[in-house]
Amino acid sequence: MKNEGDVKKRVAAVFKDTSHCWYFMPPANGYGRSGIPDFVGCVRGSMFAVETKFGKGTTTANQEREIMALTHNGCRVWVVRDTNVDTWAAEFMEWAAKC
16 A cells, blocks of 8 residues: 555445445545544444544544544444554454444
8 A cells, every 4th residue: 555545445445345334435625524534434324434544644633533422422433544454344344244
């Protein structure tokens, strides 16, 4: 993987291979709320969110705020990096199978 875009492509491919998975990527254009994860979705009624990172990138304070709010309200949230994308894919598929 060369950049965060490659991580996002891999994450989207996992979602496409997951049965009953709906997801979208909120636009980061300045009109939405700052800190929303890169992907938000649902598998059979269970909500999830994924923030992607590449290299040494870290979550911002706004991203941490949204991750905490989502988690507090029952959403499963992952921070997926180029270094853990394969491990995450297996974990996500296992989680989705239980939904």
